Amino acid sequence: MTIDDRTRTELEAAVFRRLVNHLQSRSDVQNIELMNLAGFCRNCLSNWLKDAADANGAVMTKDESREAVYGMPYETWKAKHQGEATPEQLAAMKKNPGSH
Numbered sequence: 001m002t003i004d005d006r007t008r009t010e011l012e013a014a015v016f017r018r019l020v021n022h023l024q025s026r027s028d029v030q031n032i033e034l035m036n037l038a039g040f041c042r043n044c045l046s047n048w049l050k051d052a053a054d055a056n057g058a059v060m061t062k063d064e065s066r067e068a069v070y071g072m073p074y075e076t077w078k079a080k081h082q083g084e085a086t087p088e089q090l091a092a093m094k095k096n097p098g099s100h
Contacts, residue, residue, distance in 0.1 A: 020045070024071040027081040036092045045069050 003011070023029075023042055031041035046062070046069040053060035066074040085093075 020069055020071075023069070027077070030083060030085070030089075032085045032089045032093055036089060036096055039096060042066075042069050 023045070031043060034041040035044075043066070046065040049068060050060050050062055050065035053065070063074065070077040072080075
């Protein structure tokens with residue numbers, strides 16, 4: 001498949017938006033579960049967004065990047081959706097080389 005750079009960027013942007021929408025709709029899935037299974041979580045995604053903004057000279061705070069990914073302020077999301085991690089989840093995260 002050969003596509004031009006603009007089309008590739010548009011497709012990648014659409015995929016990113018779809019991933020973010022999916023994660024926002026699945027607040028039942030905890031970040032620690034994502035981290036343990038996939039090696040990244042919503043916080044990682046928001047950090048990558050901020051890194052991309054920084055690399056391109058765009059002004060974006062950590063809070064703004066988190067709100068873009070979570071769909072609300074991070075503290076609000078945590079209060080509404082984040083449960084306590086189980087001892088098993090914490091142990092699995094320590095074994096995961098990609099974890100925080």
